[in-house]
Amino acid sequence: MWTYILRNFFYSILILLGVITVTFALLYIVPGDPARMLLGQRADVASVEAVREELGLNKPLYVQYIKFITKAVQGDLGTSYSTNRNVVKTILDKFPATALLAFSALILSAIIGVLIGIISAVKSYTFLDNASMVFALFGISIPQFAFGLIMALVFGAILKWFPISGYINEGFNHLILPMVTLALRPLAIIARITRSSMLEVLNQDYVRTAKAKGLSNNAVIFKHALRNALNPIVTTLSASLAATLGGAFFIEYIFNWPGIGLLAIDSIMKLDFPMIQGTVLFSAVIFVIINFIVDIVYATLDPKVKLS
C-alpha cells in the first residue's frame, strides 16, 4: 500500500514538474519583453534594464528556468503586471469563491444527475428515458457561456427572479444562477454515466436474485444495484471536481463571480502574464492533487487496485 502511495506521489511530482515547465514556457514564448510590459510602454531604457536585471531576464534561459522552478516550489509566482499584487496571494484570496461555486454545483449535479440516470435506466427505452437522454445530450452540447447567457436572460432579465451579477456578500441568491449554470454539464455527464452503469448492473444475476426473493423495487435499485454502479459515477464526480476547483472561467466571467476563473479571464484580457501563469498553474496543481487523493482513496477502498 505504502509503495503504491509513494509511487503515485512521485509520479504526481513528475507531472507537476511538467506542468511548471509548460507554464514557464508560456511566458517566455510570448512575443514582447516582460520587463517592458511590467513598466508600460513609456518607461525609459534605464529602468527597463533595471527591471530586467531584477527579474533575471538577461540571464541564460536555463538559469531563469531553474530560478522559476525554485521560486514556484516556494509559492512565489511574482507580482501582477496590472495591480502589482502578489500573484499567489491574489489567487488564494479568490479561491473560497471558486470553491463555494464548485462544491455547490457538484452537489446539485450529483443528486439530480444520479436521479435522472436511475430513472432512465429503470425505465429504459421508454419515452421518459429518451427524453432524459436527449436532455443530457443537450447539457453536454451547449457551451457553458451560452447557457449562462440564456439563464441570465430568462431568470435574470425577463423574470427577474435572481440577480445576474455579484457575490454572496450581497445575498445568497447571487449563487443560484452561476451554480445552476455550472451544474448542467457535470449533471448531464453523470446522468449518462449513471444510466449506462445501472443498465449493466441491472442485468446481472444477483439483481435478478434480489428481485426474485421479493425485495421491493426501491430496495433492489438503491441497495443492490446503485451501490455497485457507483464506481464510475464517483470517478466522474471527482474528475469534475478537479476540473471546476481550478475556476469556472466563463461562468464566473458572465455572472461576475469573484473567483479564480474571473481572475484568469481578466488577466488574459489585460495580458497580465504572471497572473495568467499563476491561474493556469494553480488550476493544474489542484487537478493533480485531487487526482492523487482520489487514486489513494480508490486504492484503500478497492482491493483489486491494491494488489496491482
Added chain:
Amino acid sequence: MHSDFKSEPDLTQEHNKSLSYYAWKRLRRNKLAMIGLVTLSLLIIIAITADLISPFEPDNQILEYATKPLNFKGEVLVKRITDKNKDENEYIPIKGFLYEKDEKVYYNDFDGIEQSIPRNDLAEGSRDDWNRELTFLLGTDRFGRDVLSRLIFGSRVSLSVGLISESIAICIGLILGAIAGFFRGAPDKVVMWLVNVVWAFPSILFVIAISVVLGKGFWQAFVAIGLTSWVEIARIVRGQFFTLRETEYIEATKALGFKSTRVIIRHILPNSIGPVVVTGTVGLATAIIFEASLSFLGLGVQPPTASWGQMIFDGYKYIIAGTNWGLAVFPSLAIMITVFSVNLLGDGLRDALDPKLKR
C-alpha cells in the same frame, strides 16, 4: 453444376462485408444519429454555399439600421457598383421615394430630409432593381449588419476550425498513441507523462493561454485547440494497441518478419479506427465549443469575419440591458444545434461501431 457455384460466392460475399458496412447499416437504423447526420450535412451545405444563400454580405453595414428587431423591413436605394473588384452592394436607406425627374431621383433620407441623387449613380435596370425593400429576418446588429447572414457565414468558421483542429489532434494523438502502445517501455512512459501533463491543465484555459501566446487569429485557434485535444485520442489509440498487440494475427506478422511501421500502419491501425472515429467526433464537438469560447473572449477569428462566439459576445451586453436578446440567443442556438448534432452522430457511431453489438 454451374448454378450451384453461383450460390456459393454470394455466401462468402456476405461474410466479407466490412465493419463499416455493418456499422453503416446499424447507424441507419438509429433515428437520433440520422437526425444528427442530416443536420450536420445541412450545416456543411450551408457553410459551403454561404455566398449563394445568405441574403446580404455578412459585413455589409447599414449604420442607420443598427440593432433593429426581428423581421425588420427597410426601403433603400441601391447604388451602382463602380469598383469592379467589389461585388458588395451599397445601400442608401430612405424614408420614402418621392419622384424621378431630369435624370435625378428625389427621396426623403433617413432623417426625413429631402435629398436627390443622379439616376446614373444608382444601379441599372428597372425601378425594382434600384429601389428595393430589404428584409432582415433576424434583425440587425449594432453596425446594422444582417444577423441571419452573419449566422450563415459564421458556420464556416465553426465547422472549419472544428474540423481542422480536430484533424491536427487526431494526427498527433494517433502517432503518439501508436508509439506508446506498440513499443511500450520508455516511449510509453514518456508519452503518458506528456498526456498527464497536458491533461492536468483545464483545457479551455490552456487553449486560451496558447492563443494568447500565439496571437489572435484563425490559424492560431486551430493550433491552440489541436495542441490540447490530442490527449484523448492518444489514450484511446494506446489502449487499442495494447490489446491488439496481444492478438494472434499480430503475432503472425512478427513471425513473418514484418517491419514495425508496416505492422502499425497496415495491421493494427485499421483495426483500432472505430474508437478513434467516435472519440474524434466527440472531440469535434468540443473543438467547436472551444472556438466559440475563444471568439467570445475576442481571441480566435478577428472581426469583421463573422463567428458565432463573437456574435454572442457582442450581443451579451444587450441581454443584460434586456433588449435585442436575439443578438446573443441566435448564435447560441446555432452553436448548440451544431454541437448537438455532432454529439448525436457521435453517440450513434459509438453504438454502431461497437463490435459487441454486431448483429
